Amino acid sequence: MAAVATVKPAGAPAQAPLRAWFQREVQPFLAEHAGAVERMGKRGLYPVGVLLLAFLAAVFLAMVERFSAALACAGIGILSIAVIQVSGPLYQAGGAAFRTLFKQRVVASLVARVLPGSTYDPDLAIARSVVLASGLVDDDVSYDGDDLVRGTIGRTPFALGDVRAGLSRRGQLRNDFHGLLFHAEFNRALSGRTLVLARGQAPQAVAVNRGLRPVTLESPAFEAAFSTYASDPVEARYVLTPATMENLVALARTVGRPLSAAFDRQRVYVALDNGQGAFEALAYAGEKAWADVCGYAALLDCARAIVTDLELNTRIWTKGFAPEAEAQAAAAVQPSAWSRVTAMGAWAFQRDPTLPFSPDDRPVAPSRTRIRRAGGRLRARFADPFLVRLLVLLALGAFLLALDPAWWAAHPALEIFGFLAGAARDVIRPAAVIEAALLLGVLYRTWSRVRWVEAAPGMVRVGRWGLPRRLPRERIRRVFAAEDCVMALVERSWTPVALSPRLGSHGAALWLAAEIAAALSGAPR
Amino acid sequence: MPLAVAAASAALLLAVIVATYNRLVRLRNGTANAFGALDAQLRNRFDLIPNIVAAVSGYVQHERSLLESLTALRAQALAAGATAEKRVALDGQVAQALRQLVVAVEAYPDLKASQQFDHLQRTLVEVEAQIAAARRAYNAAVTELNNGVQSFPAALVAGPLGFSGKPVLETPEAERGRVDVSALLAR
Numbered sequence: 001m002a003a004v005a006t007v008k009p010a011g012a013p014a015q016a017p018l019r020a021w022f023q024r025e026v027q028p029f030l031a032e033h034a035g036a037v038e039r040m041g042k043r044g045l046y047p048v049g050v051l052l053l054a055f056l057a058a059v060f061l062a063m064v065e066r067f068s069a070a071l072a073c074a075g076i077g078i079l080s081i082a083v084i085q086v087s088g089p090l091y092q093a094g095g096a097a098f099r100t101l102f103k104q105r106v107v108a109s110l111v112a113r114v115l116p117g118s119t120y121d122p123d124l125a126i127a128r129s130v131v132l133a134s135g136l137v138d139d140d141v142s143y144d145g146d147d148l149v150r151g152t153i154g155r156t157p158f159a160l161g162d163v164r165a166g167l168s169r170r171g172q173l174r175n176d177f178h179g180l181l182f183h184a185e186f187n188r189a190l191s192g193r194t195l196v197l198a199r200g201q202a203p204q205a206v207a208v209n210r211g212l213r214p215v216t217l218e219s220p221a222f223e224a225a226f227s228t229y230a231s232d233p234v235e236a237r238y239v240l241t242p243a244t245m246e247n248l249v250a251l252a253r254t255v256g257r258p259l260s261a262a263f264d265r266q267r268v269y270v271a272l273d274n275g276q277g278a279f280e281a282l283a284y285a286g287e288k289a290w291a292d293v294c295g296y297a298a299l300l301d302c303a304r305a306i307v308t309d310l311e312l313n314t315r316i317w318t319k320g321f322a323p324e325a326e327a328q329a330a331a332a333v334q335p336s337a338w339s340r341v342t343a344m345g346a347w348a349f350q351r352d353p354t355l356p357f358s359p360d361d362r363p364v365a366p367s368r369t370r371i372r373r374a375g376g377r378l379r380a381r382f383a384d385p386f387l388v389r390l391l392v393l394l395a396l397g398a399f400l401l402a403l404d405p406a407w408w409a410a411h412p413a414l415e416i417f418g419f420l421a422g423a424a425r426d427v428i429r430p431a432a433v434i435e436a437a438l439l440l441g442v443l444y445r446t447w448s449r450v451r452w453v454e455a456a457p458g459m460v461r462v463g464r465w466g467l468p469r470r471l472p473r474e475r476i477r478r479v480f481a482a483e484d485c486v487m488a489l490v491e492r493s494w495t496p497v498a499l500s501p502r503l504g505s506h507g508a509a510l511w512l513a514a515e516i517a518a519a520l521s522g523a524p525r
Numbered sequence: 526m527p528l529a530v531a532a533a534s535a536a537l538l539l540a541v542i543v544a545t546y547n548r549l550v551r552l553r554n555g556t557a558n559a560f561g562a563l564d565a566q567l568r569n570r571f572d573l574i575p576n577i578v579a580a581v582s583g584y585v586q587h588e589r590s591l592l593e594s595l596t597a598l599r600a601q602a603l604a605a606g607a608t609a610e611k612r613v614a615l616d617g618q619v620a621q622a623l624r625q626l627v628v629a630v631e632a633y634p635d636l637k638a639s640q641q642f643d644h645l646q647r648t649l650v651e652v653e654a655q656i657a658a659a660r661r662a663y664n665a666a667v668t669e670l671n672n673g674v675q676s677f678p679a680a681l682v683a684g685p686l687g688f689s690g691k692p693v694l695e696t697p698e699a700e701r702g703r704v705d706v707s708a709l710l711a712r
Contacts, residue, residue: 188651218661233665234562237658317651 018297021113022290026106030285036494037098038283043495044091051080068433075437082441086448093482094494095281102281103147110293111149114300118151122279126161126181127332134262134269135195135208137165137177145181147279148333153304154313158184159333160303162278163271179257179274180299182306186268188317192231193265194239196248198258198273203229208264219245225252239263247309255302270306274299357484357506366500366508371515377456378519380512382501384451393439453486453499455515457522460488462499471497479517481509486516545679549688552670556691559666563659563694564609567602567616570652574599574619577645581626584636588629595622613694616656623649664693 054077061070103122111120125145132139147162163181195203195212203209212229215236222245230236240248252259258273278299282289307313365371368383409418452463460471460479477489484503487496499516503509578592598619602612627646636642671690674683683689 188654216665218665234559234655234659234662237661238655241654241657317647317654 034283034285040495047080047083071433075433078437082444093496099281107279114297121148124148124333130332136260136271138204139206141165153307156307156312180272182270187312192235194230194236194263196261197227221249251309361507363511364507366503379454381452449501455519481513484509486513552673556666556670559663563663566656566659567612571599571602580642584633667691667693
């Protein structure tokens, strides 16, 4: 994870106090947790790596007509898929949990140091309406955001957030912006719109940018760095004074990333295209982490640099300050994709809109699960479809192979099965590899699947094939619902323990997680 | 064949001349438009002067001559038959007089505290900034016109077609020097 380590605006946060804070608070936190998270991440990537290598090897071997070896590689790939399906959700949920803790502990503290008095919400985002009003992104894009910082610099209220605007709904890549968006009330009354874009860019074809024409300004340095569009060339020069142009050039040079700005009737918007998410969790410690934290601090300090360079605190014009407008603008936020699930005590690790459930599902008892309560204990037994599939697959395979070819010839109505049995015999070894891989995959998933869970005051037991696993209450940090699974975060590990298989709905996971937590704590239900 | 070549060359030349003429017309109109925008902002400032005089005259007993000078400048600028060029020419004198007045007001705390005067002062600052922007826009338009008239091959046809360059608006020599704030405050 590389941050914008080259961002060093003038007046960047003093390094010595920041370094002392890093050594005192962040380094121990990362040293304690980052190693475990990094190992978890690597473990999660191993099967992905094996899958990719197996796929490439299978393709290569097939091209050189080594079909047996290609099928063997394909079999290895099939096994990897099974491992990914079982362990992937656990690693993703663990990573999401660490992300939440990192932002609440490290990033929030950093914001308090760099922008004192500002609030930081990792799970709130700049409202989509504000992003569209800036005119700096296409309006036909999917939008996501988080890491909202709101505060006042001097006398200027502002908001700053991580914004991602991606593919359009029609699947065509129109605009790919991933960076920070800053907006504040502009200190002068404007009647039109002025757009300052990185050199060579054209305005987005959106309604707010209609009627803008290119404007050539006097500063060669500014013209080399930016392209300016405005509804009124005189007003563009009213906004972009020689001093402002000079400051914008210096700011863009310091930031080292594409910088755009928009000035309309009410507000000023500044977009910094970072190319990646800001303030993301670090899974390592040491000097590399220090460099990234410095980058985060510099990104936050960009807010101060923008207010200073655009002289937003200078209020010598008739507009003055408009607290009502600022209060309205500050209220224009929306929950990030993370916020709804964290508010409900769950961590979502997929934001796939095709999933058959959503974070808004209400708790409901899971289907195909037998729930029993006795003396404060809760026991849930889950139906096992994989066992049935395994048995059917085994039976079918045995049946096809066992019958004599003469019997198939005597029953022409079953010609297709006879053909399959004959084909299996003809290429018995390669077909067996694939079938063996499928069987092993199903076996692995069946073996790993949680068959039952029992919760009692002071402990939880999880049953799979083999010995059940016992978790004492003091080891369990939290029981939560992640998509349609119930998991438990345990001490000394960021890899959660699955307490249920996939239940088919987030509401079922919520219900069961609440029941298990209540039984664990001994609370009456 | 030679006749066809000659006719084609003549047609091409005519097309180039027409295109050049049209471009120069656009540039000249753009300059006129920018000058009109500047004139509008100057009028805004002249319109402020009666309000400023009314707000200030009850307080500043020793600046009567300054107020009278401002009023006279305004009358000259808005007199019947006064052209936009005349208003631009008076711009420097008006700006200097207003600056002197703003400095003089520093000696009158009651006036400085007046909400009405505060609003006028802010409006004046805004108008001054817009005048500066309009001047820059006008100079940019004039520069573009001058480039069009003086560059080759348009320079060959600009004169015969009645186009010529214009001077950019420059700051008067008296205003280019450093401002002696002490001298202003000592008046």
